[in-house]
Structure formats: structure tokens, C-alpha cells
Amino acid sequence: MRSGNRSKRRRLRGAPSPAPPLPPPSPAPPLDLTTEIEQSVDAREKVEAAVGQFNAQRDGIKPAFLLSLAREMQTTGVDGNRAHEVFAAWQATEARAAQQSEALRQLLAMFKERVDQFKSRSGDEALAALRRIIERLTAERDMPGADANAINKRIEKLLAEVEALCARPAAPPLEHKVPSNPPQRSSKGKDKPRPVIGK
Numbered sequence: 001m002r003s004g005n006r007s008k009r010r011r012l013r014g015a016p017s018p019a020p021p022l023p024p025p026s027p028a029p030p031l032d033l034t035t036e037i038e039q040s041v042d043a044r045e046k047v048e049a050a051v052g053q054f055n056a057q058r059d060g061i062k063p064a065f066l067l068s069l070a071r072e073m074q075t076t077g078v079d080g081n082r083a084h085e086v087f088a089a090w091q092a093t094e095a096r097a098a099q100q101s102e103a104l105r106q107l108l109a110m111f112k113e114r115v116d117q118f119k120s121r122s123g124d125e126a127l128a129a130l131r132r133i134i135e136r137l138t139a140e141r142d143m144p145g146a147d148a149n150a151i152n153k154r155i156e157k158l159l160a161e162v163e164a165l166c167a168r169p170a171a172p173p174l175e176h177k178v179p180s181n182p183p184q185r186s187s188k189g190k191d192k193p194r195p196v197i198g199k
């Protein structure tokens with residue numbers, strides 16, 4: 001019995017120790033304001049393009065579904081159980097597409113609002129970010145295989161934003177109000193000294 005306990009102790013002593021936990025990832029360095037605005041504008045344009053592409057695809061889903069169902073009915077006829085299954089699948093697809101469309105719409109509204117806030121609060125940095133994107137797109141337009149028409153449309157839109165941002169009036173300086181002198185009490189309201197009555 002003792003030899004068995006000793007062998008167990010030896011096995012426990014020889015077992016490898018658990019690996020130490022991995023250190024948490026180091027936080028990313030903070031971005032400068034111009035880069036943050038640039039990334040927000042890029043995200044806004046990407047989401048806006050995704051909204052257009054998704055809506056175009058969604059418009060073609062229903063005709064494709066009806067065409068596929070019509071071809072199936074040419075060979076199998078109309079069956080109640082099959083019609084119920086197909087229609088339920090179509091409803092689920094349409095409901096998911098509606099949720100995806102709403103998510104894209106909400107994201108686009110959030111990025112638009114964020115960019116507008118940057119424009120109103122940090123106009124100089126917003127101008128620098130827009131011009132940086134325009135320079136990058138101009139360089140991409142000259143690359144082989146680039147969609148020059150699509151890039152030109154993006155550049156025109158960004159140039160319009162730059163022009164509108166430059167035309168904004170500067171915020172008026174804050175007016176420092178000079179405190180007025182406190183109202184003085186009239187001499188009429190002062191208490192008159194009481195006469196001293198002799199004893």
C-alpha cells in the first residue's frame with residue numbers, strides 16, 4: 001500500500017505545471033485627430049456604398065425567388081406542404097434582409113453624425129483629413145485597373161464638402177460682459193438720526 005502511494009506522489013511531482021496566463025494585449029496607441037477624422041470619413045463612405053449595393057441586391061431577390069419557384073412548379077406542380085415551406089423560407093429571408101438593411105442604415109446615420117460633429121468642432125483637422133483622402137484617391141485613380149469614374153465621383157463629393165466647410169462662417173468670439181455698478185441707495189431712504197431728548 002505504501003509503495004502505491006509513493007508512486008502516486010512521484011507522478012504528481014513529475015506532472016508539468018500549468019502554463020502561465022498570457023498577458024493582456026497592449027492597447028493601441030491613440031490616433032491623432034486628423035487620422036481619426038479620416039478613418040471616420042472612410043467608414044462613412046464604405047457603409048454608404050454597402051447600403052447601395054445591398055439595396056440593389058435586395059431588389060433582385062424577390063424576382064429571382066419567384067422565377068425559381070415558377071420553374072419548380074413546371075415539373076412538380078403545386079403542393080400545399082411545399083408551398084408552405086417555400087413561403088416560410090422566403091419570409092425568413094425577407095425578415096433577415098430587412099434587419100440587415102436597417103443595421104446598415106443606422107450605421108450610416110451614426111458615421112454621418114460623427115463626421116458632422118468633427119466638422120463643427122475641429123474644422124481645421126476636418127479639412128486636413130478631407131484633403132488627405134482626396135490626395136490618396138487621386139493617386140489610386142492613376143493606378144492600372146482602377147475605376148476612374150467611381151473615384152472621380154468620390155473626389156467630387158469630397159471637394160464639395162471641402163468647399164462647404166471653407167464657406168462656413170467662423171464662430172463669433174465670446175463677449176465678455178462688464179459687470180454694471182451695483183445700484184446705489186437713494187439718500188431719501190437713509191435712516192435719519194433720532195433727536196436726543198434731554199433728561
